[in-house]
Amino acid sequence: MITILRLSHRLPRDERITTHVALVGRAFGADSLVYSGDKDESFERSIAEVCKKWGGNFPVSYVPDAIKWLKEKKKKAKIVHLTMYGLPISEKEENISQWAKEGELILVIGSEKVPCEIYEIADLNLSVTLQPHSEVAALAIALDRIMRGEELTREFDKRFKGIKIVPQARGKKLVKEE
Amino acid sequence: MITILRLSHRLPRDERITTHVALVGRAFGADSLVYSGDKDESFERSIAEVCKKWGGNFPVSYVPDAIKWLKEKKKKAKIVHLTMYGLPISEKEENISQWAKEGELILVIGSEKVPCEIYEIADLNLSVTLQPHSEVAALAIALDRIMRGEELTREFDKRFKGIKIVPQARGKKLVKEE
Secondary structure, eight states, X not given: OXXXXXXEEOTTTTHHHHHHHHHHHHHTTOOEEEEEESOOHHHHHXXXXXXXXXXXXXXXXXXXXXXXXXXXXXXXXXXXXXXXXXXEGGGTHHHHHHXXXXXXXXXXXXXXXOOHHHHHHOSEEEESSSSOOOHHHHHHXXXXXXXXXXXXXXXXXXXXXXXXXXXOSXXXXXXXXX | OEEEEEEEEOTTTTHHHHHHHHHHHHHTTOOEEEEEESOOHHHHHHHHHHHHHHOOOOOEEEXXXXXXXXXXXXXXXXXXXXXXXXXXXXXXXXXXXHHHHHSXXXXXXXXXXXXXXXXXXXXXXXXXXXXXXXXXXXXXXXHHHHTTTGGGTSOSOTTOOSEEEOOOSSSOOEEEOO
């Protein structure tokens, strides 16, 4: 099981980036997202609407104190913090994939300033390249390695009856299953 | 050679997403970025500053008419449009990797509404999952497949003398080469 923890969501600055983080989590095989910082009902609603329209179940919830929440979670789950200062993901793919399979894996995604405590609480600080880029990209690559690329070919939600995309060489094709 | 075309940059809405697109392009092995929409000197400056601080050469330039630019480019380059309506990337990895190696590959990244013409001009419309998520994530996965994961382990810029990250299990370590 994979839970994403998005730290210190700030309004309005992080509105779109946090939405992209959640949508990538949903599309690439994570199970839910928890966030701290500014409570944002419009963000929560927009993810719920995507699930309603496109299928899947991807709960989003708010925690006021992320460190307290992580410490509690650490009793049972494995915590992986994505940071450009961590150990290269290429060396740890097997571990994180195994952790997600065996129990709960929490992927921590920072914002501008990540408290030192996060580096200490994490079972693994993990880097996706040693260059500054994007938490959205780091999350996508981490989930891709955990899922071993299967997120790209799987049927997203077998039981979902609604809009589905039919891949096309040109243009757009949607079918609606009733 | 890989060039990214970011369509219809809108201020202030796309400020951070387009910045993430450019940073992912730079970190994951693209060579340059071209964008249309609102001209944004602050964005251009911020990418130039990242290159100065962290190395690499990643030119960002503006084109007023993206379709005209693409049509001109199409005479020599291969054009791949990332869209959730396209053919699955898992089936086309070899092609796009080969195109980037043999000549110029242009990766087109849309914004909210992509004109129909883009689907027609593209040599390939390519999907990264059939779900809505993020152009930042789609770009990261496409570049990862083109680079065959080598972007995660390569030395970023061999000739760069400046700040470099030394991967750590905990905390942050930077070295400055003079």
